[in-house]
Amino acid sequence: MKPARLRADVLAGLTTSFALAPECIAFALVAHLNPLMGLYGAFIICTLTALFGGRPGMVSGAAGSMAVVIVALVVQQGVQYLLATVLLGGGIMLAFGLLRLGKLVRMVPYPVMLGFVNGLAIVIALAQLEHFKAGETWLSGTSLYLMLGLVALTMGIVYLMPRLTRAVPPALVAILGVGVLVYLLGVPTRTLGDMAHIAGGLPGLALPEVPWNLETLRIIAPYAVLMALVGLLETLLTLNLTDEITESRGFPDRECVTLGAANMVSGLFGGMGGCAMIGQTMINLGSGGRGRLSGVVAGVMILLFVLFLSPLIERIPLAALVGVMFVVAQQTFAWASLRVLNKVPLNDVLVILAVTVITVFTDLATAVLCGIVIAALNFAWNQARELYADTHLEADGSKLYVLHGTLFFASTTPFLNQFDPANDPPRVTLDCRHLIFVDYSAIAVLMTLRERYLKAGKQLRVMHLSERCRQLLKRAGVQHAEAGAQP
Numbered sequence: 001m002k003p004a005r006l007r008a009d010v011l012a013g014l015t016t017s018f019a020l021a022p023e024c025i026a027f028a029l030v031a032h033l034n035p036l037m038g039l040y041g042a043f044i045i046c047t048l049t050a051l052f053g054g055r056p057g058m059v060s061g062a063a064g065s066m067a068v069v070i071v072a073l074v075v076q077q078g079v080q081y082l083l084a085t086v087l088l089g090g091g092i093m094l095a096f097g098l099l100r101l102g103k104l105v106r107m108v109p110y111p112v113m114l115g116f117v118n119g120l121a122i123v124i125a126l127a128q129l130e131h132f133k134a135g136e137t138w139l140s141g142t143s144l145y146l147m148l149g150l151v152a153l154t155m156g157i158v159y160l161m162p163r164l165t166r167a168v169p170p171a172l173v174a175i176l177g178v179g180v181l182v183y184l185l186g187v188p189t190r191t192l193g194d195m196a197h198i199a200g201g202l203p204g205l206a207l208p209e210v211p212w213n214l215e216t217l218r219i220i221a222p223y224a225v226l227m228a229l230v231g232l233l234e235t236l237l238t239l240n241l242t243d244e245i246t247e248s249r250g251f252p253d254r255e256c257v258t259l260g261a262a263n264m265v266s267g268l269f270g271g272m273g274g275c276a277m278i279g280q281t282m283i284n285l286g287s288g289g290r291g292r293l294s295g296v297v298a299g300v301m302i303l304l305f306v307l308f309l310s311p312l313i314e315r316i317p318l319a320a321l322v323g324v325m326f327v328v329a330q331q332t333f334a335w336a337s338l339r340v341l342n343k344v345p346l347n348d349v350l351v352i353l354a355v356t357v358i359t360v361f362t363d364l365a366t367a368v369l370c371g372i373v374i375a376a377l378n379f380a381w382n383q384a385r386e387l388y389a390d391t392h393l394e395a396d397g398s399k400l401y402v403l404h405g406t407l408f409f410a411s412t413t414p415f416l417n418q419f420d421p422a423n424d425p426p427r428v429t430l431d432c433r434h435l436i437f438v439d440y441s442a443i444a445v446l447m448t449l450r451e452r453y454l455k456a457g458k459q460l461r462v463m464h465l466s467e468r469c470r471q472l473l474k475r476a477g478v479q480h481a482e483a484g485a486q487p
Contacts (some may be wrong), residue, residue, distance in 0.1 A: 003475030005116065005253075005290070005291060005367065006293065008287075008288035008289065008290070008294075009139070009288070009289050009290065009291045009293035009294040009297065010285060010293065010294075010297050010359075011168055011169050011172060012169055012284050012285075012287035012288045012289030012294040012296025012297075013284070013289060013293065013294040013295065013296065013298040013301065014172060014297060014298075015169045015171045015172040015175070015283060015284075015287045016059055016280050016283050016284040016287065016289065016294065016295075016297075016298040017284050017297070017298045017299075017301035017302055017305070018171075018175050018313075018316065018321065018324075018330075019171070019174070019175075019279070019280055019321060019324055019325065020042055020059065020061050020280050020298055020302060021042075021192070021198070021302060021305055021313065022048065022192055022195060022275070022318070022321050023037065023061070023062075023064070023279070023280065023301070024038035024039055024041065024042040024061055024062040024272075024300050025038055025192075025196050025198065026038075026064075026127070026130070026195065027063065027067040027272070028060050028062065028067070028272060029066065029195070029196070029218075030067045030068065030071065031067040031068075031070055031074055031082075031272070032071065032074050032075060032080065032261075033074060033082070033272065035195070035196035035198060036200045037062075037079075037270060037271055037272050038062040038272050039062075039200075039303075039306050040134045040203040040266070040269060040270055040271035040272075040301055040303070040306075041062040041266045041271030041272035041273065041274050042060065042061035042062045042271075042272075042274065042299065042302045043203075043299050043300070043303040044262060044265050044266040044269060044271050044299075045060050045061055045062070045259070045262040045263065045271070045273075045274040045275075045299075045303040046059060046061045046205075046267055046274075046295055046298055046299030046300030046302065047295070047296055047300060048258060048262035048265065048293025048299075049255070049259055049262050049276075049295065050293075050294070050296045050298070050299060051292060051295075051296060052254075052258045052261075053254065053255045053258040053259065053295075054239070054251030054252060054253065054254030054255035054256075054258065054292075055239045055243075055250035055251070055255050056168045056250075056252050056290065056291050056292045056295070057242055057246060057281070057284060057285055057289055057290045057291065057295070058238060058239060058242045058250070058255075058276055058281050058284075058295070059276070059280040059281045059283075059294075059295055059298060060235065060259065060262070060274055060275055060276045060277060060278055060295075061274050061277050061280065061302075062271070062272040062273070062274040063231070063234065063274050063275045063276070064123075064127070064230055065230050065231075065234055065275070065278050065363060065364050065365075066227050066272070066273050066274060066275060067232055067272065068363060069223060069226050069227050069230055069363070070082055070085060070223055070232050070259065070273070072223075072342050073085060073219075073220070073223045073306050076341060077219060080208045080209045080210050081208070081210055081219060081220055082268065082272075083208035083267045083268075084208040084210045084216065084220050084267070084272070085220040085223045085224045085227065085267075086227070086263055086264075086267030086271075086272065086273040087208065087264050087267040087268065088217075088221065088224035089219055089223075089224040089225075089227040089228045089231070089263060089273055090228075090259075090260045090261065090262070090263030090264035090265075090266070090273070091260060091264060092224060092225060092260070093228050093231060093256055093257075093260030093263060093431065094230035094256070094257055094260025094261055094264070095260070096228070096232060096260070097252075097253045097254065097255070097256030097258075097259075097260060098253075098257060100253045100254065101253075101256070102236060102251075102252030102253040102256050103252065103253070105236040105237065105239070105240060105252055107372065107374070108236075108237065108368065108371075108372060109351065109371070109375040111144065111344075111348040111349075111351040111352045111355070111371070111375065112351060112368060112371035112372060112375060113240065113241070113354050114223065114334050114352050114355075115351060115353070115354065115355025115356045115367065115371055116237050116332055116355055116359065116360075116367065116368060116371075117241065117278075117332060117333070117334045117354045118337060118352070118355075118356040119332055119355060119356040119357070119359025119360050119364075119367060120278050120279075120359060120364070121329045121330075121332040121333035121334075122329070122333070122356070122359075122360050122404045123359065123360055123363060124278075124279045124325055124328060124329040125326060125329035125330075126360070127325075128325050128326060128329075129321045130336075130426075131147075131190070131318045131319075131321075131322050132144070132147060134190075143188075143189075146187060146188070146189050146319075146453050147189060147190075147319050147322075150178055150182070150187070150189060150317055150319030150320065150323070151319045151322050151323040151326065151353065152323070153178060153323070153415035154174045154175070154178050154319065154320045154322075154324060155174075155180075155324075155325025155326060155327055156321045157170060157173060157177060157178070158170045158171055158174045158323070158324060158327045159327070161173050161174070166310050166354065169286070169287030169288060170287075171283055171286070171287060171324045171327070173286065173346050174320060174323065174324060175316060175320045175321065175324060178317055178319065178320040178323075178438060179315060179316045179317055179320055182317045182320075182444065183315060187317075189317050189318070189319055190317070190318045190319075191314060191315055191316060191317055191318060192313060192314050192315070192316045192317075192318060192321070193314030193315065194318070195318070196312065197310070198305060198306055198307065198310045198313065199310040199311075200306045200307070201306075201307070201312075202303075202307070203269040203270050203271065204269065204270065204370070205219065205268055205269055206268070206269075206270070207268070208267065226365070227273055228260075229365050230275070230363065230364055230365045231259065231263070231273065231274070232256060232259075232275070232276035233364055233365050233368050234275045234276055234278070234364050235255060235256070235257075235259055235275045235276040236252055236256075237278075237364075237368070238276035238278045238281055239252055239255055239276065241278065241281075242281060242427065245285055246285065246290060254483065259275060259276075260358055262274075271416065274354050278332060278413060279325060279328045279329070279332070280298075282328050282331060282332050283324065283328055284298065285330065286328075312410055313372050327328075328406065329347060337352055337422075345380065347375075347378040350374065351371050351374050351375050351378075354367075354370060354371060354374060355367045355368065355371035357368065357375055358370050358371075380408075380409075380410040381410065383405070383406050383408070383410065383411065384408075384410040384411035384414055385414070386404075386405045386406070387403070387404070387405030387406065387407065387411045387414045387415060387418075388403075388404055388405060388418070389401050389402065389403050389404070389418040389419075390402040390404070391418075393425070394429075396427075397425055397427070398425055398426075398427035398428065398429060399424050399425050399427070399428050399429070400428075400429045400431060401418065401419065401428065401429065401430050401431065402431040402433075402434065403415070403430065403431070403432060403434060403435040404434040404435065405434075405435065405436070406435075406438055407435055407436065407437050407438065407441075407442040407445070407446075408438035408439050408441055408442055409439060409441035412441050412442070412444075412445040415445055415449075416445060416448065416449060416452075419449060419452070421452045421453050421455075421456040421458065422456060424453075424456075424458060425458075426457075427458070427459050427461070428453060428458060428459065428460050429460075429461045429462075429463055430449075430460060430461065430463065431463045431464055432462060432463065432464050432465050432466070432469060433463070433464035433466075435469075435471040436466075436468075437466070437468060437472050440472075442472070443472055443473060446462075446473075449450070466472065
């Protein structure tokens, strides 16, 4: 590795670690867990996925989307059941990758990707508002003005620093600079230490203390499946985004396998479950992190914070971290999607808006699945409308139908509407050279058409079936022959 690349990855990893620590602490607190569980999970998952995953430059850790999923389980059953859930969820992720299902991310349409990015950008920004509270009360007076001033100063450094030099990541300069300023001037503002004390030892290896029986499986399985689904979706979509930013190609199946294994290790060492974190990934990429070393440095630094550096890290002002995350939210949001709203089809606009809103108010998995369903229904509707027929009478008095389009469940009614068995001549030919058969609905509607012509006492002949159509008919047990026989 070239020295310049090595230096860029180390600085990027260091910058990312400062933003990763408070997020993981916050997510652990959201899930009613010891903050150290979030930090241990971040260290294990970030380090392992950086070393062995399929997307260098992407940062994984104890993510908020997964923390929300397991809150009810922790409250009802306790921490040990959570660790068992992390183990099972990791196993599901690993199996997903081993079955090479990562390619399913290709089924996510681009409008859904835009909605995902915009929704998460808004979620990142809204999450920072919690730091403007003292308990359940919003800050006011001097405390609020100091917080706002330090946030603005941090954001100003991040935006202006690249104009002066790109030798060091602007976010790193902002965090350390504001931290030193607050310390030297004795500014009374909240720090990372006010969230939680993070000093601790090395995580220990132990199996979760739960009964290993079917009753436990019944309790944890729904949470494990949901955790795996959310984690895989966020990871694969973040991987796609990282591919676009770096103009390189990741390996989704390898990332799924590694993420699953990392979650299982985290569960065995008392850590939270996790997945790719789009905010920290954007910080890493924006700071110049492109290689595996950046993620390794970020993960290892989290452990060093816990073991040795907690007195220093706890002095970092929350305002500096909030300012950096506001910049991340602004840079993550796909502003170009707003400029094209009046230029793209209305259906795509609705998908973008729907996924954005659902991401903000519910969760990522629900949003993406809803977006895919909406996009799929829109695609099916448009494909069904594209089916049409060219017709003309032959010299022998028969009628020829040349169908164009795709025949599947949504286009069966338009297909039947093209024909007129009552008024057609005794002999009718259906030319399928431009017709694509997709599913069993296509076979069923072809049989229905045959029956209609038989009832009318007329002959239907099918021509130019593709090999795929022949196979579908054969599998359905329908006898057919071209050039004269009925299907």
